[in-house]
Amino acid sequence: MKKRANCAILQQSLIQRNIEAILAQRTRLAAVTAVLLAAAALRIIGLTVLPQGFRDEEIVQLEIAALARSGAIASFYNVGDPNGGREGLFAALHGWLSIPFGKGQLPLRMFAVGCSLLSVALTYTLGKRLFGHFAGLVAALGMALTLYSVIVGRSITREALAIPLIVLATYLIAAAVHLRRHITPQLPQSTTFVMLGVVIVLAAYTHWIGLLLLPLLIAFVVYLRWTRQPISRRVIGYSLFSLLIVLIAAIPYIGATLHAFPNSGLNTLWLNRPETLSEFLSGIWQALGGVGIYGDLLPQHNLPALPLLNPVGFVLWLIGLIKAIRHFHRAPNYALLLLALGFGLLADAWTRGTLNFSHQLLALPAIMVLMGVGAAALVNVLRASLPRATADRLIAFGVSAIAVATFIASNDLLFRVWANRSDVQSVYRARLGYLAAYLDRTYDGLSTSVCTFALDARSAAQNAEHRFAARPDPLLLSWMLHRHDLELRYSNCLNALVLTRGGEVQRYAFAHPSARARLAEPLKAWLSNAANVPVYGLPSGSVLIVNAEQTVADDFGQVILSQVWWSPEGSRTGAEPAQLPLRMGGYLTFEGYRLLPERETYRGGETLNLVTYWRADGELVPDLRLFAHLSRNPDIPPALQNDLLNIESSLLRDRDVFMQIIELPLPLDFPSGDYFLSIGAYSERNGQRLPIYDGEVPRSDRLFLRKIRVE
Numbered sequence: 001m002k003k004r005a006n007c008a009i010l011q012q013s014l015i016q017r018n019i020e021a022i023l024a025q026r027t028r029l030a031a032v033t034a035v036l037l038a039a040a041a042l043r044i045i046g047l048t049v050l051p052q053g054f055r056d057e058e059i060v061q062l063e064i065a066a067l068a069r070s071g072a073i074a075s076f077y078n079v080g081d082p083n084g085g086r087e088g089l090f091a092a093l094h095g096w097l098s099i100p101f102g103k104g105q106l107p108l109r110m111f112a113v114g115c116s117l118l119s120v121a122l123t124y125t126l127g128k129r130l131f132g133h134f135a136g137l138v139a140a141l142g143m144a145l146t147l148y149s150v151i152v153g154r155s156i157t158r159e160a161l162a163i164p165l166i167v168l169a170t171y172l173i174a175a176a177v178h179l180r181r182h183i184t185p186q187l188p189q190s191t192t193f194v195m196l197g198v199v200i201v202l203a204a205y206t207h208w209i210g211l212l213l214l215p216l217l218i219a220f221v222v223y224l225r226w227t228r229q230p231i232s233r234r235v236i237g238y239s240l241f242s243l244l245i246v247l248i249a250a251i252p253y254i255g256a257t258l259h260a261f262p263n264s265g266l267n268t269l270w271l272n273r274p275e276t277l278s279e280f281l282s283g284i285w286q287a288l289g290g291v292g293i294y295g296d297l298l299p300q301h302n303l304p305a306l307p308l309l310n311p312v313g314f315v316l317w318l319i320g321l322i323k324a325i326r327h328f329h330r331a332p333n334y335a336l337l338l339l340a341l342g343f344g345l346l347a348d349a350w351t352r353g354t355l356n357f358s359h360q361l362l363a364l365p366a367i368m369v370l371m372g373v374g375a376a377a378l379v380n381v382l383r384a385s386l387p388r389a390t391a392d393r394l395i396a397f398g399v400s401a402i403a404v405a406t407f408i409a410s411n412d413l414l415f416r417v418w419a420n421r422s423d424v425q426s427v428y429r430a431r432l433g434y435l436a437a438y439l440d441r442t443y444d445g446l447s448t449s450v451c452t453f454a455l456d457a458r459s460a461a462q463n464a465e466h467r468f469a470a471r472p473d474p475l476l477l478s479w480m481l482h483r484h485d486l487e488l489r490y491s492n493c494l495n496a497l498v499l500t501r502g503g504e505v506q507r508y509a510f511a512h513p514s515a516r517a518r519l520a521e522p523l524k525a526w527l528s529n530a531a532n533v534p535v536y537g538l539p540s541g542s543v544l545i546v547n548a549e550q551t552v553a554d555d556f557g558q559v560i561l562s563q564v565w566w567s568p569e570g571s572r573t574g575a576e577p578a579q580l581p582l583r584m585g586g587y588l589t590f591e592g593y594r595l596l597p598e599r600e601t602y603r604g605g606e607t608l609n610l611v612t613y614w615r616a617d618g619e620l621v622p623d624l625r626l627f628a629h630l631s632r633n634p635d636i637p638p639a640l641q642n643d644l645l646n647i648e649s650s651l652l653r654d655r656d657v658f659m660q661i662i663e664l665p666l667p668l669d670f671p672s673g674d675y676f677l678s679i680g681a682y683s684e685r686n687g688q689r690l691p692i693y694d695g696e697v698p699r700s701d702r703l704f705l706r707k708i709r710v711e
Contacts, residue, residue, distance in 0.1 A: 047110075061157060108156055130174060148308055172199060216339055287349045451491060
């Protein structure tokens with residue numbers, strides 16, 4: 001009976017232990033799931049409106065992605081950055097993955113969101129392997145809620161892919177030598193070393209920081225041999241095998257570096273080197289202080305001057321760092337983190353300039369796991385000081401409270417503080433982003449004409465606030481918009497303005513805050529009957545509802561009486577008046593013109609403003625240009641000319657109307673006399689002039705306007 005009772009008690013004890021183990025496992029799963037859900041919430045909520053627009057680095061990556069989709073695959077891409085080129089792996093993957101999802105803020109950012117959530121999961125896996133579940137959970141919390149990590153997870157940048165690759169490489173280094181809390185002397189597995197070599201190469205193809213994984217691996221293997229860790233003798237050979245994998249997979253990388261060194265990651269490292277020893281030492285101090293004292297000043301990926309970790313996280317990190325230093329010589333799990341931290345912070349110290357969290361990518365997982373180590377050390381102190389049940393309840397409450405408070409703080413910093421800063425809105429071109437968001441959600445059937453100073457690549461470089469990665473607004477807006485059914489037209493509204501369907505009711509939007517105030521006087525009449533439309537994020541007057549049909553009809557009715565000739569006065573055939581409107585090239589109609597100022601004679605130093613009126617009769621060529629010539633004799637080259645078209649002609653459709661002001665500045669020493677004024681149109685691609693039709697017969701390739709006299 002006694003034996004049966006003992007067996008029953010033992011069986012009941014085993015059942016109780018199994019139940020406790022299952023409950024503990026489910027609790028851990030629930031905790032990790034909660035962390036991932038919190039990370040997903042911070043990265044997905046409002047993804048279409050924050051960041052509102054694209055910053056320079058995102059524009060560069062989107063252009064590389066377009067090249068990759070077209071088949072232009074390369075290790076490095078020249079993006080016009082004086083600090084070097086860009087690695088191509090992130091953009092290539094992004095370009096291919098975005099094919100089924102299309103354009104727009106949401107689909108273009110989802111790849112970065114996925115990479116960021118993967119980095120949170122991998123950080124937990126790394127921390128759990130080296131120091132246990134609790135340390136891994138706190139490390140994952142740090143990666144999930146740190147503002148820099150959150151912003152990177154919402155950005156189309158290579159850092160989004162580099163972080164999970166670096167965490168995975170660190171994990172594989174530990175797995176390759178069977179390192180958990182301690183090293184177990186088992187035979188190494190070739191698969192792990194192959195995966196490690198491949199991940200190192202992928203990281204290098206993603207970001208130049210990935211190059212530092214190679215010396216990290218070598219340094220850790222040297223440490224293992226130096227401290228006589230119980231590793232298999234084959235580890236050295238397998239490590240060399242891993243390096244061979246790196247060498248083989250990096251052949252295109254090496255070839256590209258030799259062929260185009262200015263675009264390579266090594267050149268980026270060299271260009272950003274510190275100029276003096278004091279600058280390097282100052283960089284080390286900044287890198288260390290950036291964890292919890294100083295802050296990255298760049299608004300594109302951080303709230304300026306905000307440290308990487310909050311005060312609680314920084315204290316935990318310091319505790320973990322002190323513990324790691326104390327156990328460095330005999331505990332490889334601590335040594336691996338310290339080596340990764342050292343190489344990562346040295347990378348930031350090496351690059352000149354202010355603190356930049358994007359140069360600390362290699363240190364980021366080590367920082368998070370060390371924070372988990374510090375938290376685990378405090379837990380051990382509590383459990384040693386208090387009854388186990390009391391300590392566990394206190395720990396659960398404390399971790400939950402800190403996690404919730406950190407989540408709330410990160411949410412506030414991201415959606416209220418960071419999102420509303422003027423410098424953030426500037427670097428992300430938020431004005432264009434707000435306009436895209438408004439157009440996406442407005443279903444009223446109206447077409448939209450957009451006034452932009454960045455109409456093409458040339459004007460974007462001249463007028464845009466962003467010198468690096470200055471791109472035309474039509475291109476940027478096409479990336480930002482999710483809808484493909486919008487009727488859009490573009491003009492610069494400084495000397496050109498386009499309206500759809502003869503001026504019927506439509507929308508007119510200004511992509512630049514000063515555009516409306518800088519409208520040329522002849523253009524203002526077409527917007528005189530406009531009504532303001534309030535748009536979130538944009539100042540009043542940025543979007544208008546315009547009904548200019550009557551105004552356009554009145555203007556065309558007046559200028560259609562302008563005098564034009566097929567051939568100039570004084571030619572051998574005599575003057576031959578033409579009748580407006582006249583068709584050019586089969587799809588463009590010249591309605592008439594005004595010459596301002598309206599005088600008979602002009603003087604050197606004045607500017608002639610030739611206001612021309614046009615109507616589209618079909619789809620136009622994308623490279624259409626207009627010309628105006630001033631010549632003493634129509635048979636010789638012009639004395640003065642101007643070739644331009646300040647609208648996006650490829651988007652013009654039937655019945656669209658536009659006004660183009662062609663300026664002809666007369667030099668002070670311009671010779672006096674009578675001059676012929678002529679206009680026409682041509683294709684910029686091949687220089688071919690558009691024929692001008694007399695009825696259905698092409699008669700000429702230029703049209704002569706009134707004569708002018710210069711005194």
